[in-house]
Amino acid sequence: xxxxxxxxxxxxxxxxxxxxxxxxxVIALKQADQETLTGLCVKDKHYxxxxxDGKLAxxxxxxxxxxxxxxxxxxxxxxxxxxxxxxxxxANAVCECTWKDGSRxxxxxxxxxxxxxxxxxxxxxxxxxCQDPVRCLSAQLPTASAAMLKTSETx
Numbered sequence: 067x068x069x070x071x072x073x074x075x076x077x078x079x080x081x082x083x084x085x086x087x088x089x090x091x092v093i094a095l096k097q098a099d100q101e102t103l104t105g106l107c108v109k110d111k112h113y114x115x116x117x118x119d120g121k122l123a124x125x126x127x128x129x130x131x132x133x134x135x136x137x138x139x140x141x142x143x144x145x146x147x148x149x150x151x152x153x154x155x156x157a158n159a160v161c162e163c164t165w166k167d168g169s170r171x172x173x174x175x176x177x178x179x180x181x182x183x184x185x186x187x188x189x190x191x192x193x194x195x196c197q198d199p200v201r202c203l204s205a206q207l208p209t210a211s212a213a214m215l216k217t218s219e220t221x
Contacts, residue, residue: 076117078107081125089113094136095204103204106136141172148190149176156199163203173200 079090088109095105098116102123107113112128114136141159149157156176163171170182179194194200 076122078115078122078125081113081115081122082111086111093202095202096136097204105202106133108133142170144172144182144186144188146188147172147174148178148180148188148192149174150193160199161201161203171203173203175199 078092079087082089086109089111090107090113091109092105092107095103097103101119103117105115105117106128107115108128112133113125114128114132115125116123141162144159147157147159149155153176156174157178158175159172160175161173162182165171165181168184172180172182173194174180177193177195177198177200179191179200181189181191183189
């Protein structure tokens with residue numbers, strides 16, 4: 067079971083003008099260290115943000131180098147991913163990250179989170195978000211802590 071050690075509610079949409087609120091949609095996350103999370107927002111304009119110690123430290127226009135650094139790899143196809151009953155057609159991997167033991171943490175189009183071991187077996191952790199896909203995962207620290215993001219333009 068995965069337990070969140072910290073939850074940081076940050077209202078990124080307040081950083082852009084109201085008529086450009088869709089530009090605050092987060093599409094990528096990276097965990098720099100235990101207290102720092104960086105991300106990329108994009109719709110029409112690109113922004114990079116940093117959250118440090120639970121507070122928004124920066125929200126600035128992104129450079130081409132920033133955008134390239136956040137370009138995620140396409141998740142590998144996995145058989146047997148979880149979904150709500152009757153919605154198996156949404157059991158597609160939309161994001162993933164490598165965990166420290168070589169297994170993968172996978173987010174699905176149906177909002178489920180699961181662990182895929184090296185041998186390909188799938189363990190469903192359960193629904194991670196309601197009505198939306200898991201958009202981005204990050205587990206880049208040696209402790210393999212995971213940061214998960216559910217975005218919505220109405221948040």
